[in-house]
Amino acid sequence: MSKVYIALQDNDESRYIVEAIEESNPDATVIHMPAMIRIEQENRLVIERKVVEEKMGRDWDVQELHINLITLGGNVDEDDDQFVLEWKQ
Amino acid sequence: MAAKKLNIKDKYRLLTRDLDWDFSYEDPKKAFPYEEFEGIKITDWNKWEDPFRLTMDSYWKYQAEKEKKLYAILDAFSQNNGHLNVVDPRYVNAVKIFLTGVSPLEYQAYQGFAHVGRQFSGVGARVACQMQSLDELRHVQTQIHAMSHYNKFFDGFQEFSHMHDRVWYLSVPRSFFTDARSAGPFEFMIAIGFSFEYVLTNLLFVPFMSGAAHNGDMATVTFGFSAQSDEARHMTLGLEVIKFLLEQHEDNVPIVQKWIDKWFWRGTRLLTIVAMMMDYMLPNKVMSWKEAWEVYFEEAGGALFKDLARYGITMPKYADVIEKEKEHISHQAWWTFYTHGHAAGFHTWIPSDQELDWLSEKYPDTFDKYYRPMWELAKEQEAKGERFYTSGLPQLCQTCQIPMLFTEMDNPNQNSMRDTVFDGERYHFCSDGCCDIFKDEPEKYVQAWLPVHQIFQGNCGGPDVGDILSDYYRMNVGVDNMDIKDSPDEQRWNKWKGVA
Numbered sequence: 001m002s003k004v005y006i007a008l009q010d011n012d013e014s015r016y017i018v019e020a021i022e023e024s025n026p027d028a029t030v031i032h033m034p035a036m037i038r039i040e041q042e043n044r045l046v047i048e049r050k051v052v053e054e055k056m057g058r059d060w061d062v063q064e065l066h067i068n069l070i071t072l073g074g075n076v077d078e079d080d081d082q083f084v085l086e087w088k089q
Numbered sequence: 090m091a092a093k094k095l096n097i098k099d100k101y102r103l104l105t106r107d108l109d110w111d112f113s114y115e116d117p118k119k120a121f122p123y124e125e126f127e128g129i130k131i132t133d134w135n136k137w138e139d140p141f142r143l144t145m146d147s148y149w150k151y152q153a154e155k156e157k158k159l160y161a162i163l164d165a166f167s168q169n170n171g172h173l174n175v176v177d178p179r180y181v182n183a184v185k186i187f188l189t190g191v192s193p194l195e196y197q198a199y200q201g202f203a204h205v206g207r208q209f210s211g212v213g214a215r216v217a218c219q220m221q222s223l224d225e226l227r228h229v230q231t232q233i234h235a236m237s238h239y240n241k242f243f244d245g246f247q248e249f250s251h252m253h254d255r256v257w258y259l260s261v262p263r264s265f266f267t268d269a270r271s272a273g274p275f276e277f278m279i280a281i282g283f284s285f286e287y288v289l290t291n292l293l294f295v296p297f298m299s300g301a302a303h304n305g306d307m308a309t310v311t312f313g314f315s316a317q318s319d320e321a322r323h324m325t326l327g328l329e330v331i332k333f334l335l336e337q338h339e340d341n342v343p344i345v346q347k348w349i350d351k352w353f354w355r356g357t358r359l360l361t362i363v364a365m366m367m368d369y370m371l372p373n374k375v376m377s378w379k380e381a382w383e384v385y386f387e388e389a390g391g392a393l394f395k396d397l398a399r400y401g402i403t404m405p406k407y408a409d410v411i412e413k414e415k416e417h418i419s420h421q422a423w424w425t426f427y428t429h430g431h432a433a434g435f436h437t438w439i440p441s442d443q444e445l446d447w448l449s450e451k452y453p454d455t456f457d458k459y460y461r462p463m464w465e466l467a468k469e470q471e472a473k474g475e476r477f478y479t480s481g482l483p484q485l486c487q488t489c490q491i492p493m494l495f496t497e498m499d500n501p502n503q504n505s506m507r508d509t510v511f512d513g514e515r516y517h518f519c520s521d522g523c524c525d526i527f528k529d530e531p532e533k534y535v536q537a538w539l540p541v542h543q544i545f546q547g548n549c550g551g552p553d554v555g556d557i558l559s560d561y562y563r564m565n566v567g568v569d570n571m572d573i574k575d576s577p578d579e580q581r582w583n584k585w586k587g588v589a
Binding site: 033072 | 154278294303318323325375392
């Protein structure tokens with residue numbers, strides 16, 4: 001098992017995305033660093049559009065993630081409803 | 090009836106399949122002349138998948154939003170004299186290295202991706218490379234723009250582009266990219282798209298940029314993270330490229346493995362300067378180079394290679410040497426720049442006692458044993474008014490072009506040197522890794538433009554080092570270089586801050 005990870009800029013939009021990630025992935029580890037937030041989890045991490053929209057209180061396009069994204073590790077799979085990071089080991 | 094809104098999978102499919110055409114009356118081999126000579130076999134370009142499925146309309150929309158955010162911050166930084174908020178004028182020297190050593194690489198990456206974005210016959214790969222090419226052009230522009238503010242107040246920024254093409258230590262990053270760009274398109278993708286973007290740029294743009302934020306540099310962290318938001322897409326492209334090549338044909342596996350071995354070694358050598366920037370040039374520390382290496386190379390890279398094991402790909406050659414190097418290279422590099430501080434385009438210094446203690450704590454197995462005594466000696470010499478500068482020019486490695494500053498990792502008191510003979514001439518290297526790369530393509534590396542050789546051949550003006558620095562490198566001698574102590578940078582800073 002290896003960890004997948006994603007890092008976001010520490011700002012108002014990311015705060016809701018991080019909350020949504022925590023809700024969708026209860027075992028994820030959230031690490032706060034200067035100006036950035038890193039979230040990691042064994043094997044798989046999912047960001048669900050519906051959950052982010054609930055947290056933000058507005059429509060959210062999964063591709064908006066690009067604006068606040070810093071880095072990631074894992075195989076990406078993205079569609080209209082979710083963004084998945086995964087190792088296929 | 091209103092057209093049905095397309096989902097991103099359909100939009101991407103239409104862009105990357107429907108818009109392409111076949112060559113019916115021209116020979117496709119003439120249209121894509123570089124696609125076969127490296128030995129890579131592609132059986133079906135249609136298997137190419139971009140997991141982000143970014144289409145041009147979305148690309149422009151999100152890139153425009155990123156630019157607006159970035160430029161608003163750069164304006165605020167400049168209007169509010171943001172340079173006064175950096176923690177310490179020593180920090181700005183890391184930014185000088187960034188502008189002279191890294192930003193021109195963004196321009197080379199733009200040129201490289203524009204080239205391969207034309208040369209692949211698969212349209213999905215072409216689109217992804219063209220987007221990355223545009224990203225890289227954006228990066229060099231935003232970096233020059235952000236750092237132009239520092240150029241108004243600090244020395245050493247004024248001739249970054251001229252210096253990049255000439256200065257001894259800048260030939261290291263420059264030759265790294267020219268090596269990749271003069272390779273075939275698939276090797277370029279493994280070199281830059283996979284090895285450099287996927288694992289190595291994280292070490293530069295993530296912990297170092299977080300460090301910039303921690304040191305009060307709003308401009309650098311902003312352009313850094315704005316660039317990095319594109320980088321996540323580049324990393325994904327790098328990973329897709331390698332999976333695609335490995336899935337297309339089993340004959341591709343040994344070729345790809347050879348490129349991985351080569352470019353991870355080249356990349357770790359290149360990152361030596363980043364190691365030094367993190368351990369010695371950030372007054373407020375975020376993490377040591379060793380810690381960053383463990384998170385972003387060993388952990389993240391380890392996971393990646395476990396994922397690639399199903400294709401028969403193994404960890405890069407010399408990974409065992411690389412693992413030991415994290416304890417040493419930042420110290421060996423900063424000592425080299427300290428002793429060559431008269432020939433550098435930025436200032437150097439002895440770490441403060443507090444910083445020496447931090448290094449002892451972060452490197453318990455090596456710092457007190459090998460490196461702290463050197464700094465204690467430098468302190469004694471400085472106290473006697475005998476700040477040391479070497480009078481010699483360093484010997485350079487024929488492959489990575491770094492001065493022969495590295496030691497044997499199992500015996501850090503012994504310099505690491507290798508050599509080999511090709512066509513009656515003897516060539517010198519810093520390591521087995523660099524020597525192997527040369528032996529595989531000697532005809533390429535004998536052509537290396539080695540700055541010290543060029544000086545001795547009389548191609549860089551002179552005759553004195555001072556003449557070369559001022560006339561050929563365009564350094565402002567006595568201003569841009571030497572110790573930070575009593576430099577014009579330090580004097581101005583003290584005046585701004587009201588320090589006697």
